[in-house]
Each structure stands twice: as structure tokens, then as C-alpha cells.
Amino acid sequence: MEAVKGENLVYNEVDEILEKYQDEKTPLLAVLQDVSRKWGYLPRDVMGYVAKKLDLPSAQVWGAATFYSFFETEPVGQYMVRVCKSAPCHVLGALNVVRALEQELGVKVGETTRDGKFTLQATSCLGVCGVAPAMMVNEITYGNLTEERIREVLALYE
């Protein structure tokens, strides 16, 4: 197990997730979502275990895991900051938001802060264009971003 210690413990937790979906047809994505919520990313061994349990080729699990941008296959920060770069945010200054985030966090888009707290990513439209420019921190969306508001929001996670 790469970043996750205690193999049996981990697999018990994966079993719990799998059990939740045992009556579902083709629950792969739902399982991966829960795994991802639990560990922040999809550890390789867990994917292999899930593949075996769901009787799926692991190449197919890998194919799906790498297709969707909300899945990570490498460890990421505790908080995933997804900043929207789509047009409605872009024309209201998304680039400034990106720059401000990069400055505040001291990382470039695609990187994780040294303390492992934040990963900054650019993303496609979050569907909150009514309050553009916007970003998402884990599952919470923040809009009407200004440099000041970005500092406020990030402070919530310090």
C-alpha cells in the first residue's frame, strides 16, 4: 500500500464501501468516488482490490480512473482547490484569481503546497456562473472572488 498504512485495515474500509453498492449494477464510479473521498486520491492497490472485487479488468478500472478529472491517481493536498477557468469566469477575471491563488499558496496550477495542505487545479465550469469568478475547495463552492475574498476563504482552511 503506497501512502496508506495498515493493509488489512484499508481493505476493511474498502469492503465497507463495496458493501454499500453490492446491489448496484456497475457501481465502479460510485465506489471510486467514495474511495477518493476517503483518501483524497485513488491508491493503486485499492484500485486493484476494487477491480478484483467487482470482477473488472484492472486496466479498465485504470482507464476510468484516469478519464475523469475529479479522480486523482497520486496523493494530493488535504484541500483540493479547483479554480474555474471557463469563459464566464474568464471574462470576469479568472486569470487574476488564478494568479492570486498561486501567490497566496506559493504553488503553480497543478501543484501541491509543501505542507501537503492545498492542491491547486484549474477546472472547467463549476456551474456557479451567477457568482463568477468562482472556485471549489473540496465540495464547497465560493464565488465573487476577489483577492481579499480568496484570502478569507483560504483562512478558513488554515
Added chain:
Amino acid sequence: MAKVAGDIKSEQEQENMVNLLLDEKEIQVPASATVLEACKLAGINIPTLCHMDGLTPYGGCRICLVEIEGQPTLTASCVTPVREGMKIQTSSKKVREARKANLELLLSNHPLDCQLCDRNQSCELQDLAYEFGVRKIRFQGEQQHHEVDLSSPSVKRDLDRCILCGRCIRTCAEIQSVFAIDFANRGFESYISPSLGLPLGESVCINCGQCIHACPTGALSEVEHVEQVWDAINDPEKTVILQTAPAIRVSIGEPFGMPQGTISTGKMVASFRRLGFDYVFDTNFSADLTIIEEGTEFITRLTQGGKLPLITSCSPGWIKFMEHFYPELMENVSTCKSPQQMMGALVKTYFAQKIGVEAKDIVMASIMPCTAKKYECQRDEMKASGYQDVDYTLTTREAARMLREKGINLAEMPEEEFDDPLGISTGAAAVFGATGGVMEAALRTVYEKVTGETLPKLDFMDVRGIDGVKEAIVDVKGTPVRVAVSHGLGNARTLLDKVRAGDVAYHFIEIMACPGGCIGGGGQPIPTNLDVRMKRIEAIYNLDRSLPVRKSHDNPAIQKLYEDFLGEPNGEKAHHLLHTHYSCRDKM
């Protein structure tokens, strides 16, 4: 009456046909055809890349475009069914420009170093670039780059040459049911990846190499052993011995311009002798030996109540497949080594003794139609002589390339004989190369051994041919022996699932990993498709018919081998040298 019936039939046929206007010409095609197939019937072979006969149509490369009246955009002919009255243009300006644009886009993300590529002159991308008259690539830009994956003992992956047509993925899934690879990432960053992004060597890949035949470019090829074999040949300290598999003699002529399905045994032997091998032996000899060992094993199980059905073990791709996916059938699989490995073990023991050379000074090479054989010879169990019994396995393609490098034109060679004593074989061994061949060879021996009578008819037609699963019941003096044959592991899976579920009961099953059997192996000349496979199979059976001895147990050299060296079939020495064991592997 007959006339009426005929009329009805033709009316029905009429109903199932549709009329098309293809390039201003009226044609009739079956209603179930795709536009691509319809065009082919009319003599127009639309260029394709992601399409391959026998695989689910994909529609991804966008090369096979045609213009269909009334459609807002161009249409991919491979995934479009015909409709009554369809008007199709296959070479309008729009069509030609679009095909060329997509080809240029593919080329813009592809190395343009054809001279350095394994598939130089057998590359579909290269062919199309020539045929379309591409003289420059208008859309230049970043190219995707991946490290070459050399982790597999059999298959080399150079993803920089991959055009993401997915033919390898579909072959692995649909033909072989192995699912070792799939697309990963998305968009411009898409690539083809084995399980969990690991190297191919750590995946469930069974090394069959069918993906190589599927690949239109040089992204997939065999792991080469040409240099090592040259080094051995050039090493005066080494006695370098070659064996050639049953399927090579009906395919090695192809790279030298001989018609597909030409039998070129004698020219092959002459060529490789001139390449510098000290002895050229015939894997057909050890195929006969396999029949004696496996036949004995079968008779023992049949008469003394052993585990049945007995399943053949000559195909190393199948063996690895079994270890991954059907470990519960492990005891059903014959413990016999494949003919390649039997030969290796004998050469480094029996023959070494005979010529007074130590095994360590012998280099055993083989020419195989198979990429899995490269992996098989490296398995830990394959060291009966105390050394790796077979040192290097060359594919038919590598072997042909070596001849060409030296300047040997096989087509112009004289006919020569294999060396003694491991060069004598029968028609039973010859048919090993085709699907059903091992079964047929075994039945010829088993029948006569069990009954003590001469077989009235040597040809078992039921187990021949290209059907995915074949069955036969052979009456062995009142005992009905039920046998089944499958080739291509997808077919094997269908068969084995029934066996596992207890839906069917057989005594004896032959499984070959590759479609068509060894003549369709992953190491055979390119192209290897259904048409080519059929021609090679035909040649195999012609060869069988032409041979004076057609039953393995009648091979005098085999009889002598047991007398002089091995003792009894399935005896202690035979067990040590000629039999092996298997191990469970992870299913993912």
C-alpha cells in the same frame, strides 16, 4: 414446384438487399452491410485505420470518411449501416481533403523516422501517407512522448508510434478476453495502458502478441533477440543449435515474396544452415514426442480414472491465461512441456551427450510463430538440463530479418534436410501448427494405442477448420471419446466456462491461444489475417498428406529415443525432462 421455391428464395433475397448509388453507380448490397462493406463489395476499398475485420467497429480514426447525401457532416463508413437509396461519394474533394487532414493530424503526433521503425514497409500509416500523397504536414505542434516499455519478455510497446486506434485493446478484449490493456487519460493526453498504469510485464498480458498483428503502426512489436543470436553464432566457443516450429515452414516464405501458404521446409533449413547454425533441428520431432507423452498421459487418465478432461499445454499464452483466470483447471492441464521446451531439454542433455559437448557450451535458439515462447523459455521451470533449456526464441519476422541482413534469399535456396536425429518427424507433428492439429495428432496415436488396431481413416475433419469451438466424438472401440478444440482465448473462455459449470463433459480439450492456432501466432509475418491464416492452414494439411509417416508413434527416431535414452513414456526420466508444473497468478 422447384421453380416456385426458387422464386420465393430470390424474393426473400431481394428483400434483404438494398439499392445504393455509389459514386453515381447503382449497386445492390445486403441490407445488413455497413457502408464500408458495401463499398468493398463494389470493388472500392475505403482506406481505414481503426477498423479491423473481426473486431467491433470503433469509428475513431476518421479516415474512412465518405459523403452521404442529406447528412450534415461527413460519415465514417465503418460504423454506418447502409439504407435503401443512400447516395454515397467516396472520393469527392471534400472527402479527400478531410481524410488527408485527419491523416496529417495523426502524423503531426507521430515520429517521422520510418527508417528506424520495426514496421517500416509494413505500416498502415506509412502506406496511407504515400497513397494520399502527403508531402508535408501542415499542422505541426507538440507530440506526446512516452518511454518505450520493455518490461514484457515478449511484447515491446513504443507509445510514441501509437495512433490510438484501439485495435490492440479490442483484440485483447474481444478476441482473447484478456483485457490486459485499455485507454487511459483523456483527450490529447490519452494513451494505452496496461493494468493500473503498470508496465506490461507486470500485467495479466499473456504474451500472445495478437496485439502486434492488430497494430497498424510500429507501436507494438516483439522484444527482439536478434543480436543475442548473432552473438552466439559469431562465438566460436558455442555450439549453436536451432529448432523451427511446425508453423514456420508455411509462413517463412512470405517475407521473401513467396505466395501465402507456400510450404518451404527445405529452403528454410538450407537458409538457416547458411546463417551459421551448427545444427538445424525440427520442433516437429518434439511435437511427435509430445504426442507420445501427452497421449500416454491421456490414456492413463482415461483408463485409470484420472482428472478429465485433459487439456493440452503446448500454447504458453494459454498456460499463462489459465494460471491467471482458470487456476481451478490447473490439474486438468497436461503436465507435458511444449515441443519447444522438450526439444531444448533434449538438446542440452541427450544430444549434448551424443556430440560430447557440455550443455553450457550449447546455445539453443528457436524460431517460433509465437511471442509467448519468448516468455516460456524464460520461465523458472524450464531448466531441466541445469541451464535455461532454450536460450533465445526468435519470431518468424526476426528470423526473416536475420536472413535478409546476411543476404540470404530464402526463395532461391536449394532444398535441404533437417539434421539427425532430432529432425525426423511425421504428418501428425506437421498439423500441430493448425488449430485442431494437436488433437488430431493425439487421436491418431491414442486410438491405435488403446485399440491396438490401425485407424481406418487418419483425417479427423470435425476438429479442423476455423470455427471457434469444435467438437467431435471419437469411437475408440466402443468407448465414445468426447473431444473439443478451441482457438483464440475468447473462444477458450466460452468453452471453459461451460466445462467449469458442468454443462459439458469432455475427455480431451485442445486449446490454442491464437486464432487459427500457431500459424496465426503473434510472431508470424505481417499481415496475419483470416485470409492468410486459411492459406497457411491449407498448406499444413497438404504437408501432412504428403508425408510418408503420419502418426507420431510410428516415428522411428522417437522410438529410438525412448530405447536409447528416455525409457518409458511418462517414465521417470521423461518426467524430469519433458514435464512441468504451473502456478496460480493474480487475476487482475
Added chain:
Amino acid sequence: MLYRAHVLVEMTSNSIHLGASQVKERLEREIAQAGLSSEIKVLETGPLGGGVPSPFLMVYPDNVMYAPVHVSDIEEIVTEHLLKGRPVERLIAAGARPERKEGYFQPSPLAKEKRVVLRNSGLIDPGSIEDYIARDGYLALGKALSMTRQQVVDMIKDSGLLGRGGAGFPTGLKLEFTMKAAGDEKYVVCNADEGEPGTFKDRLILEGDPHSILEAMAICAYAVGADEGYIYIRAEYPESIRAVEKAIESATESGLLGDGILGSDFSFRAKIRQGAGAYICGEETSLLESIEGKRGEPRVKPPYPPQAGLWGKPTAINNVETLASIPPIILHGADWFKNIGTPTCPGTKVFTLTGNVNMLGLIEVPMGITLRELLYDVGGGIRGGREMKVVQTGGPSGGTMTPDMLDVPMAFDTLTQFNSALGSGALIVIDDSHCIVDVVKNFCEFFLHESCGKCTPCRIGNKRIVEILDRIQRGKGQENDLELLRILGENMKETSFCGLGQAAPNPLMKCLDYFREEFEKHVTEHLCDCQVCEMKPKRKKLSV
């Protein structure tokens, strides 16, 4: 318990970050302190739309709306209005005191607003099935169950309802194909993978009125002969997922989902499947692949989903907004629906206003409204008094409209005539401070990021397009770059595998046409008049 008054607090992902949670918390505290807890009930509600600023408070039965509300306003509202019965005039939203009418509540300043799909949004507690039922919820399902399946299909066919996801395919036909397809196992699927930039209507429907979607799915399921449905919601919408989860739970508890619904022998179960960040999954066959746990790559068509959809079974897939239109159609009839909108494109459309416009938000209006009305009457015009440069309708894959098209009626067919597209109803307003090369590059980067990679023209074409636009932006444009862009765009449009690849070059092609000079200036003179592109500005010689 009976309450004297209800106060609804807008609680959506939009409003929450604007302080709605704090507003609600403060409201409950003040009400408790004033000793009104037993008299006044605080409820959460979905969005109201129509340009109402967030967050808003709605006081019933007084029909008073406060918007936007700040935490600091709460004390005054409680003591003055709720305690003393004197509405706080200075906080009341402009135009928000209409008389309570039969039918639909109309709080908008825009006379044209017509609420069909947003009929309950902002008026009910989306978490309360009682609230939904009180406003005729599940009545349409009851009515449908008393009709034959064919009658239900016919009614939807007659209504002329066109799919609101963007393609505008007749919904009734889709249902009919699925109904007539052979097989016992069939599915209905709700496409809530709203990924088109600038679009957030589905989110607001799901969060404001989740039961309307469940009811519509049940009606469709009855019509086509399915007993199971899936709602595929994008991962970016956790609030929507929670709202629908809760709705499924309460509808199941109330017997409106499950076995033997409303005493009939019709059974229907609805399940949620979440996306995981892939725009392509909005394409219906990709969405099906995704539910099946695979990469969201589009399938070969035919067969279409009504013949072979989810797990190879006949499947009716509809967009959220389309579904939300169905219960009112069943309830009020096809003619009622046809009277709204245009003859060829009946019904309403929810438009989302985004970008450089004064009032961001959404509004539901009859089909056929003009862009001018949307931009200036609803949206309050362009921000900062600037001029409109271009409006991208229906998101990047939709149409491009320039100021000369302000008076074109907005409907599927009319916009097509003007080489534009209605698409999802997103309006991305871009003012004249923006460089067209920069804007187009943004659209193309979106498609580069979201291309699934299955087909050559979209996988590599998008990459080459962005590379060329990038070098043009950096002042490194080459002589034939605009021609290359045209060829690449045309090729994508003509040869891509799916509709999304075919639509991806739309803004590029249109803008190359409409803003030729601006592009050329970038390439030949290395000049960006808007000073957006970071190219070395070439000083123009002043002619004396």
C-alpha cells in the same frame, strides 16, 4: 402545528457563499429571542431566478420579499415586520410585491417572465414533499397513471416539447421510440451533467424543486414501460445531489416512488449516479457509458438509446429542464403548453446570464424572447457602461451573436436560421474590453481539456488550434495561421465522432468570420487593440 407566518430563506450553492447560512442562523436566533418560535417557521428554499439578488427572504402570507439580505438586516426585519407587522420598506426587493395570483407567482420586474419549470423554485422548501404536493405536486403523475401509456406519449408529442439540453430533439418522439422498442427491461435517465460553461439552470431546478424531476421521471417511466430511473448529476453539484437524495427518500417514504405507486400496479425507483468531472458525459451515450462504470466515450450511433441504451436496454434520456416541463404539460394539456412560446418552439426557456452583464442570474421566459430583452431588460445592460462585443449562446458549443442580432427571437429554429444556436440557454456576455483571440482561445482550451480523445480531429485538432491561437496571442502568428485555423475548425466540424467534437469549433469559426480584422491585426501587425494579449505592442506611427 400551525404557523402564523413562514419565512423562506434562499439556500442554494449560489446564496450560501453570499451568507445565506448566516442569515438563516441569525433569523432563527432573532425569532427565538423575540419569542416567535411557535408562530413563525423558517424554511429553506431554492432559487427564484428572474434577476432577484441573493440571498433573499420571502415572508408568507404577506408576499414580501427582501433581497439581497445581509445578516445586519435581520434584527430589523424581525422586530419591525415579524413582530410589529410593518414591512421594512427600504429592504424590499424592487418590484417584489405582486398580488398573489392564480397559477404562477411572478415576482420579476420583467413582465415576460413565465414560470413553468421554475414554478416552485423559491416558493417552496425543496426539502419538503408536503410543500411540493401542496402546489399540485405529483398530481400530474396521478393523472398520467389514469391515462394509457400511448395517451401520455401523445400528449407530450402534441405539446411540441423539444429537448432542452441543447439539441432540441422532440421529447415525445424520444419517449415513443423507447415505448415501442422491444424488451421488458427499460430505463429512464435524467441528464443532469450540466457541463456547458455558463449554464446552471439544471442545478437551480434540482436544488429548488427536486420533486418535479422525480415526478417527471416517473411519468416518463410509466409511458415507456420502465421501472427504474437514474439521475446522473455532475460531481460539481454536491448541493443538487443532496437535494435529490432527500427528495428520493421522502418520495419513497410517501409511496410516490417504489412499488404500486398511487394504488396502481406501476412501480418506479430512482437512483442517483454521480459524474466525476467530464464534460463529455453530457453527451447522452457517454453518460450511459459512465453509468456503466466506463470511460465516458461516446458510442457508435445507431443504435440510439431508445433502442439500446443503458446496459443495452431501451432508454429514454432527458435533460432536467425538459423533464421539469412534463408535469405541467400533463396537468394542463398540450394546448396550454403550445400557447406559450413560438408556434414551432413552444414552451419556456430558462436563460442564464453570465459574463459582463450587470445582473448575473437566470430567468425563465417564453421561447422567442429577444437577446436585447434578456440583456438589457433582465440583465440591466453591460457592466461598466461598456458595449456588447459578442454573446456566446448555449455555451462554447453553441452560437455566437453579435450586436446586429440583438433582435433575433431566441428559439431553436430561429437561431439556427441566423447561424447561431440556442443550446442550453447559457448567455455568456462579453464586452468590448475583451480581445476576441483571447476569448476564442479560452473556448478552445475548454474543448482541449474536455475532449475525450476517441477521434482524431477532436483529440489532435483541438490541440493544434490552441497552439496556433497561443502563438497568435504571443505575437508569433504566422502568415497562414488563420487559414490553418479555418481548415482545422472545418475538419473538426465535418469529421468529429460526436456532436460535441462537431460543435467545438463553432465559436472559432464564427469569430474568425465576424472578427476577421481583429484576428488579422494580431497576425500581421502583432497588435492587440484591447491590450489583452501579451505581445510586444508595435507602436503605430501617427499619420500627421
